[in-house]
Amino acid sequence: MTDGAVGSPPPVRDLVGHADAALFDLDGVITDTASLHMVAWGDMFRAFLAGRPGVSGDLAPYTDDDYFRHVDGKPRLDGIRAVLASRGIDLPEGEADDPAEADTVHGLARRKNDAFLRALDEGVVAVYPGTIRLVQWLLDRSVPCAVVSSSRNARRVLEAVDLLDAFAHVVDGTTAQEEGLRGKPAPDTFVAAARRLGARAAHTVAFEDAESGVRAAADGGLRVVAVDRGAGHAALVDAGAELVVDDLAELITVDASGAAAPGGP
Numbered sequence: 001m002t003d004g005a006v007g008s009p010p011p012v013r014d015l016v017g018h019a020d021a022a023l024f025d026l027d028g029v030i031t032d033t034a035s036l037h038m039v040a041w042g043d044m045f046r047a048f049l050a051g052r053p054g055v056s057g058d059l060a061p062y063t064d065d066d067y068f069r070h071v072d073g074k075p076r077l078d079g080i081r082a083v084l085a086s087r088g089i090d091l092p093e094g095e096a097d098d099p100a101e102a103d104t105v106h107g108l109a110r111r112k113n114d115a116f117l118r119a120l121d122e123g124v125v126a127v128y129p130g131t132i133r134l135v136q137w138l139l140d141r142s143v144p145c146a147v148v149s150s151s152r153n154a155r156r157v158l159e160a161v162d163l164l165d166a167f168a169h170v171v172d173g174t175t176a177q178e179e180g181l182r183g184k185p186a187p188d189t190f191v192a193a194a195r196r197l198g199a200r201a202a203h204t205v206a207f208e209d210a211e212s213g214v215r216a217a218a219d220g221g222l223r224v225v226a227v228d229r230g231a232g233h234a235a236l237v238d239a240g241a242e243l244v245v246d247d248l249a250e251l252i253t254v255d256a257s258g259a260a261a262p263g264g265p
């Protein structure tokens with residue numbers, strides 16, 4: 001079926017302003033905190049890999065490419081398992097209360113989280129103004145907005161930028177654990193958030209910056225707009241994004257009277 005054919009869904013750009021719901025990823029979409037996560041992951045993994053000689057020569061050092069390929073958008077423990085697998089390293093899982101010194105999956109998770117929380121405490125968390133404008137535009141049009149994040153720090157980050165009250169729901173890493181939902185790239189958290197808002201999946205728009213997140217929303221039957229913060233246009237389209245933009249304010253449109261309206265010229 002081609003665009004505009006009878007019965008075909010409208011382009012996502014036209015749907016946004018009158019969607020049943022809008023679901024926003026947090027890190028890298030609302031707040032400029034994917035960069036803090038990236039630094040924390042890099043510090044932790046570079047130190048860890050440097051201390052472990054590879055089976056045949058030194059292990060490849062951890063790079064930002066590892067972040068985008070193996071970590072971006074996924075729950076913390078899944079990111080660790082994916083990077084370890086990429087280097088052929090088999091570590092015991094350990095226990096949730098393992099100390100940061102433990103060479104276990106949970107120990108590395110604590111190291112990374114300690115580094116992330118230090119960065120959060122030391123710096124000022126920045127928001128993406130274009131995303132905030134889009135959220136405000138949607139709320140003005142009575143489109144309910146929620147956050148769907150893999151992070152267990154999502155509420156803390158939203159509180160730091162005084163945005164917790166802007167969203168009807170926050171489905172985050174803690175919610176996923178409590179409710180037995182699989183993390184991104186599985187669709188569970190997006191589907192759960194849409195249900196909470198009483199929204200139909202095909203009439204719900206997800207905003208994502210990570211390949212894993214785009215895949216999760218697309219597999220849940222949602223319409224997906226990606227914002228490219230470094231993952232790359234092609235990778236985001238391959239994962240299922242219908243539209244890739246540089247800034248989410250590009251989704252705000254203005255009607256003939258000059259008022260903000262759905263659908264673009």
Ligand SMILES: O=P(O)(O)OC[C@H]1O[C@@H](O)[C@H](O)[C@@H](O)[C@@H]1O
Pocket residue numbers: 026027028034037038071072073074075076079113116149150151152153154173210
């Ligand atoms: O370690 P946390 O705060 O629970 O977050 C897990 C993941 O949360 C995602 O939102 C980020 O995009 C990832 O970079 C991060 O690794």
